[in-house]
Amino acid sequence: SQLILNKFWVNYQYKTEFNPYHDHSGVYSFAIWMKIPYSYDQQKLLPQFSDIKEGDIKAGNFEFEYIDSLGSVTNYAYKLSKQFEDIMVFFPASLRHCVYPFYETDEPRISIAGNLTYLPV
Numbered sequence: 001s002q003l004i005l006n007k008f009w010v011n012y013q014y015k016t017e018f019n020p021y022h023d024h025s026g027v028y029s030f031a032i033w034m035k036i037p038y039s040y041d042q043q044k045l046l047p048q049f050s051d052i053k054e055g056d057i058k059a060g061n062f063e064f065e066y067i068d069s070l071g072s073v074t075n076y077a078y079k080l081s082k083q084f085e086d087i088m089v090f091f092p093a094s095l096r097h098c099v100y101p102f103y104e105t106d107e108p109r110i111s112i113a114g115n116l117t118y119l120p121v
Contacts, residue, residue: 001118003027008114018101021065024093026115031062032088037107039081046103060102060109064095080109 006026013019043049043059061077068074078084091097093115102109 001120003116004119006115006117008112011111011113012108013099013111014108015103015105016101019099021096021098023096024115026093026117028090028116029093029095030088030090030114030116032086032112033062033080033084033109034086034112035108035110036060036080036082036085037105037109038102040079041081042104043102048103058100061100062089062097063100064091064097066095 011019038060040060044054044057046059049057049059058077060080062080063075063077065073065075078089099109
């Protein structure tokens with residue numbers, strides 16, 4: 001069989017926009033962050049989060065959700081900032097993930113995402 005790029009797209013997300021938990025078709029998926037106009041460290045200090053524990057603040061994060069070896073739902077967050085520009089995450093297409101909204105900038109968060117699948121030869 002042959003691994004091929006099945007589908008890809010460019011995402012432009014603006015403040016308060018988000019992508020809820022979802023998964024993809026195919027075998028593998030990827031996301032590449034091209035532009036991140038904020039940092040998690042700035043986002044967590046915004047007044048709307050003043051009464052929330054830092055570990056519960058999700059603003060601007062990319063997050064995976066999975067079942068751990070003990071059967072519990074677990075999350076892993078990438079606390080995005082400019083340091084993640086030009087970085088790619090590569091993961092099984094069935095792995096649920098989401099992107100949380102960010103605030104306080106009019107610049108877009110830009111990413112490229114895609115799905116890979118196997119074709120029989």
